Amino acid sequence: MLLTDGDDDGLPETVETYAEGLDRPNSLAFYEGSLYVAGRNHLYRISESQVETLVDSLPGNAGDWVGGIAVGIVGDSAEPRIYVAIGAPCDDCVYDSSERAVILSYALDGSDRQLVATGLRQPSDLAIHNGELWVVDSAPQGLTGDAMADELNRVTAGADFGFPTCVGMGTALVENGCDGKVSPAVVFSTGSQPLGLVFYDSDVLESMTGDVLLAMGGTFNQLDLGGYQLAAVSGIETGSPSVRTLIPDSSSNDPAIASLTPSTLNWRGVGFYPARPYDVVVNDWGWVYISLGGGRILSLRPQSENVY
Structure with missing residues (x-):
């Protein structure tokens, strides 16, 4: 849907259908005049209401839906890429898929699929800032109490953030489950459910x-x-977030x-x-x-x- 602000007051007056025929569109990102959309097994690029399917083989069909999407240049990459987050196939279980609970990346035409990071149960949103990729993630719903296990993560290539054996700042779900796992930049109370x-x-x-x-x-x-909040994290760049x-x-x-x-x-x-x-x-x-x-x-x- 397209919401249009006709009188330049920052608030929309009209709503219209911008594109049709998408399969469960769940996240979107703008880049250089085009709208990139992830939904179920698909990545789409939409320009002037024309829909182009870039990928029709995203892992999915069970568990958490496709999560966040971001488009841009990360790290030392010379070219912009599409980054898309894929949720786990279940809330809290051991699974054998190497392409679930992950972040994948693609060239802008949908080619050159790469595995960027693993161990993310519900990576609901991605953001690129100053050349770094960030992702939010949520712990299993049954993990209650005082645990601080929902996460904001700074993504590095090849990082394993722990799920299904480790969540939060070293909360092991099995014995030695956090060995070799990457810790989050910030943790939140379990059940906060950071989605954006x-x-x-x-x-x-x-x-x-x-x-x-x-x-x-x-x-x-x-x-x-x-949860049910708008929260703010200060001091993220200094390493002392609040x-x-x-x-x-x-x-x-x-x-x-x-x-x-x-x-x-x-x-x-x-x-x-x-x-x-x-x-x-x-x-x-x-x-x-x-x-x-x-x-x-x-x-x-x-x-x-x-x-x-």
């Missing part, structure tokens, strides 16, 4: 400048509502509000719950857009008398 990420490089919303923004989809089977919640916002001069957890705020209707945040993006103006279950998109923008 974007680097905020604008100075329009200054409190977010330099942060990684994450759409936390949240739990569906726990009383303590993990995580804070932007929505729901508990910062208040009222101590009765400031003492409430994001879970409590969500239960009270202050946050996103029961809608799940699925993704977060930033436009050229520095505005932040958050997509929610139920067909809604929210916008975070600066307060101004010129914004209606």
